[in-house]
Amino acid sequence: MRLALNVFIMIIFLLIQSTTVNFLQIGSIKPDISLVFVMCIAMFKGEKTGAFIGFLNGLIEDMLYGRVLGFNALARLLTGYAIGFGTKNIFKGPVLITMGIVLIGSLFHSIIFVLLSYILKQTSNPWYFFMPIIVPSAFLNMIISPFIYYLVSKLESFFDYYFNIKY
Amino acid sequence: MIFLISFLSKDANYIDNISSPVITIFAPAQKLMSNINKNIGAVFETIPQFFNLKQENEKMRQTVAELEHYRQKYIEYKEENTHLRAMLGFKQRNAQYELEAAEVIGRDSGNWFNIILIDKGLKDGLKKDMAVVTEEGLVGCIITAGENYSKVLLLIDERSSVSAMIQRTRDNGILKGTIAPAPMGCVKMVFLPHDASLVKGDVVISSGLGGIIPKGIEIGEIIEVKKEPYELMQYAIVKPAVDFHKLERVFVIKNQGEQLPVEGE
Numbered sequence: 001m002r003l004a005l006n007v008f009i010m011i012i013f014l015l016i017q018s019t020t021v022n023f024l025q026i027g028s029i030k031p032d033i034s035l036v037f038v039m040c041i042a043m044f045k046g047e048k049t050g051a052f053i054g055f056l057n058g059l060i061e062d063m064l065y066g067r068v069l070g071f072n073a074l075a076r077l078l079t080g081y082a083i084g085f086g087t088k089n090i091f092k093g094p095v096l097i098t099m100g101i102v103l104i105g106s107l108f109h110s111i112i113f114v115l116l117s118y119i120l121k122q123t124s125n126p127w128y129f130f131m132p133i134i135v136p137s138a139f140l141n142m143i144i145s146p147f148i149y150y151l152v153s154k155l156e157s158f159f160d161y162y163f164n165i166k167y
Numbered sequence: 168m169i170f171l172i173s174f175l176s177k178d179a180n181y182i183d184n185i186s187s188p189v190i191t192i193f194a195p196a197q198k199l200m201s202n203i204n205k206n207i208g209a210v211f212e213t214i215p216q217f218f219n220l221k222q223e224n225e226k227m228r229q230t231v232a233e234l235e236h237y238r239q240k241y242i243e244y245k246e247e248n249t250h251l252r253a254m255l256g257f258k259q260r261n262a263q264y265e266l267e268a269a270e271v272i273g274r275d276s277g278n279w280f281n282i283i284l285i286d287k288g289l290k291d292g293l294k295k296d297m298a299v300v301t302e303e304g305l306v307g308c309i310i311t312a313g314e315n316y317s318k319v320l321l322l323i324d325e326r327s328s329v330s331a332m333i334q335r336t337r338d339n340g341i342l343k344g345t346i347a348p349a350p351m352g353c354v355k356m357v358f359l360p361h362d363a364s365l366v367k368g369d370v371v372i373s374s375g376l377g378g379i380i381p382k383g384i385e386i387g388e389i390i391e392v393k394k395e396p397y398e399l400m401q402y403a404i405v406k407p408a409v410d411f412h413k414l415e416r417v418f419v420i421k422n423q424g425e426q427l428p429v430e431g432e
Contacts, residue, residue, distance in 0.1 A: 017276040018284075025412065028351040029278055065275040065282045065318065067310065067326070072277075113279065122280070123325060128347040129279070137278045 002159050003049065006041060009155065010057050013037045018064065029133065031140040032106070033148060034061075038076055039083045039105045040145070040152040043092055047084030054080025068120050075116055079109040095146045102145035106138035254416060257302035264381065266418040267291055269299075272316070281307075281321035281344070285417060288313045296379045298420045304385035304408035305329070305373060306417050317419070321411055322386065323354055330376035331356060331386055331405075338363040339374050342386065342405065349404050352411070353390065356403040363401065365392045371405050381420060 013034040021030050038057050042050025058076035062069050083105045092098055114126040114134070216223070258266050269285040287293050289312050299306040299319045307327060311318040320327050325344035332339045340359040349355040356371060369389045375382025387407040394401045 014276065018273040021276070028412075032276060032278075034276060061276055064273065064284065065280070067280075067282075113277075117279070125347045129351075132351055133278045 002163050003052075005159065006045075006049070006053060007056060010034065010037055010041075010053055011060065014057060014060055026136075026140070029136045029140060031144045032137065033144060035076065035079070035106065035109060036102055036141050036145050036148045037152065038080050039102050040098075040149045042080045042084035043087050043098070043101065043149070044152060044156050045084070046088065047081045050080030050084035051077050052080070054078075068122065071116055071120060071122070072113075075109055075113045078112050079105055082108055095149075098149045099142045099145050102149075103138050103142040106141040107134065110134040110138065250416065253302045254418070257418070264420045265422040267293060267421055268416060268418055269293075269317070270416055271414045280326070281324040281411065282310070283307075283319045283321060283414060285317050285319055285419070286315065287419065288315045288317050290314055292421055293317050293419050298373075298380045298384070299417050300384055300420060301409055301414070301417050303410070304387065305380065306409055306411075306414065308379055309419065319417070322407055322409070323352060323411055329380055329386070330374045331371050332374040333359075333363070333365060333389070334370040334372045336363055336365065336369070338365070339376070340403070342371070352407070354387070354405050354407060356389075356405050357395075357400065359401045359403060361394065361399045361401055365389055365401070365403055367391065369403075371403075 017032065017034045021033060034057055038050065038054040041053050054076035055073050058073035059070070061072045061076075066072055083101065087101055090097065090101070092101070110130075111134075114123070114130070117123040118126045254268065258268075267287055269287040269291075271283050272286045273284040275282040285299070293309060294312050295309055297309045297312075299308060305322055307319050307321040307324070308329075309317045310320045321344075322329065322342070323345045325346045327342075327344040329342040330339065331342045338360055340356045343355050343357055345351060345353060346355050359365065367389055371386045371389060373380040373382055373384040373386060385408050387405045387409075389403045390406045391404040392401060393403075
């Protein structure tokens with residue numbers, strides 16, 4: 001039930017990402033709030049949930065906008081897993097640590113994405129846009145991460161109360 | 168006395184002659200007094216209103232809030248109206264095409280690829296490889312058509328490839344998406360003859376080769392021309408006419424192969 005609710009919230013983030021966030025883009029770059037949500041969930045719930053939510057997020061995105069099914073799903077699955085696994089023993093209290101993790105996670109996701117797109121022949125010169133796309137988008141994700149992390153922490157506290165204490 | 172009154176009443180002009188100078192003298196004073204009276208009246212009318220000021224102020228605030236809401240709606244409708252008029256104008260100017268208007272309902276969430284979703288699909292007669300345009304120019308083409316939606320690959324996506332020509336010189340080339348060395352938001356036009364005299368500002372239109380995009384649709388203008396190193400070709404960087412960040416409504420050309428006869432032809 002709790003996982004289903006997280007999936008539902010992830011879908012809401014995905015819908016906001018593909019509609020509203022386009023109006024917030026700076027130049028040609030926009031933050032990826034659904035990816036940040038995946039990373040925040042991975043930080044809270046660990047690598048398995050992070051990988052699962054990331055996989056579903058990527059799969060839906062592939063179905064909606066992709067040309068190769070499973071392309072985004074794999075990139076987000078790996079990102080969710082890596083963030084969940086890599087931050088297991090890190091104290092995530094300070095905002096700067098959350099921001100740092102999201103920055104590294106966004107760069108990791110982009111590198112996986114670029115490698116996959118090159119292997120699947122979706123791009124011809126992937127590293128050309130490393131600086132103009134990947135780095136600024138990672139920084140934008142980093143900037144919005146405290147807000148989404150705060151939201152996820154509140155939701156998790158609520159779920160803890162609702163599922164573990166109340167019932 | 169009665170005799171005098173009856174005598175004077177026989178001649179109406181007589182009384183006028185007497186009263187006229189008197190009225191002339193009194194009139195300004197009358198006017199002044201009348202104005203003072205009006206002002207005093209207004210002051211007396213205002214006094215009871217002091218007690219209703221708070222209520223009235225609240226009412227006014229509500230009215231202002233309502234009007235502000237209507238103003239926002241008006242601005243939105245005005246923008247929409249301007250846009251729809253431009254679209255209607257485009258439709259009338261391009262009567263040879265069977266156009267289907269569609270609304271953009273979503274956009275690729277990443278920064279890498281450029282695909283949009285529109286709210287029309289197979290049931291509206293749309294299918295794969297149909298050209299998508301706005302009144303500004305070419306947007307891209309449909310890559311997948313579902314029952315009630317279609318995926319459109321934008322011109323700036325690096326997987327896109329469109330046959331194009333320079334309007335002035337009629338030189339043909341291929342427009343690739345945003346690939347090196349085109350800056351973000353611009354596209355690269357390749358395979359241009361080495362002797363083509365291209366200049367900055369030349370308009371690029373679709374050439375119609377390939378059968379997907381009809382001939383003559385504006386694509387954008389050249390912002391830079393360069394020779395390919397060690398090759399006999401040159402390439403141009405083209406700035407698209409369409410602002411892809413602000414796409415709201417588009418047209419799908421349903422009959423690119425067989426154009427409709429224009430009235431009067």
